[in-house]
Amino acid sequence: MTNSIEIKQASKAYQRKNQTPVQALDKLDLKAESGDFIAVLGPSGCGKSTLMLSAGGLLEVDSGQVVINGQDLSQLSSSQKAEFRAKNVAYVYQEFHLIPYLNVIDNVRIADLALGSGSEQKAEEILKKFGLAERAQHLPSELSVGEQQRVALSRAIYSGAKIILADEPTGNLDSENAETVLKALKDFTEEGGIVIMVTHDDRAVAYAAKKLSMSAGQWSA
Structure with a gap:
């Protein structure tokens, strides 16, 4: 199945x-499909956070569509x-x-705990991948800061x-932990996922296949 996210003429004030x-x-x-790893750049207040909240349906746009x-x-x-989100x-x-x-x-499996469902084995395998089995x-x-971020990423993948x-997934991380997180995000896209990442981190930008810059709620050159 091809995954996609498309934002069409979205406005929010x-x-x-x-x-x-x-x-x-x-x-x-904005349009992204399976395999896309997009870095969104821009100064504070340019609309990046609103874009991310709108893209996932946590915030409704005033006009336009999120598909x-x-x-x-x-x-x-x-x-x-x-439920869809x-x-x-x-x-x-x-x-x-x-x-x-x-x-x-349990943090990794948080969405399943209330339902008593999900796979503890799957969670253990993901934690092992991120060096968190112990x-x-x-x-x-x-946990260290880097370990906490790896748990958060494990939860997303689970x-x-x-x-x-x-x-800003690498904003608080040292180089080693940042590389671990960024490599995992890249692997995720190579397996057919989509990553849209807001960042000011040059290390993170280097991992993205596409870079977009925002200014005053629009894409800038």
Whole structure:
């Protein structure tokens, strides 16, 4: 199955009291398909975070469309959108967002725990791939920064989603851990996934096959 994400003429503005609205996205287009690894660059405030939130359906655009694997997200209810997103899109953040009172393997399997489903063996195999097998029963507070980011990436891959939206995934990492994360993202695209990554890190940019720069909610030259 070919995976795809297409953003068509997307606009999003934030209204501030008694001030001119901030146009975060301005008729922006973006298309990515299986195998694409895209780095999104640009200064703070140019719309990158809004793009990432909109691309995964966490934020509704004011106009335009976000279409993932042929599904227009605007046609889904909130609950349908959440279910669709869980199956198709995974986020990796600079801040990790691990659950502090759950151990590593349960953080990886977090989406399945409430349902009592999923595969512990699959989670163990992913953790082994990232050199975290011996950390499976540790809490996030017992891990290094690099290990926490690898757990967050393990969680994204475990989800089975074929689109990863990564927001500064190497921002807090040393060179060795950054290389581990970036290589894993590249491997993910080589296996048919899609990665769209916001970054200021030259190391990360070097891994991406395509670089796009944003300015004032639009692509810049």
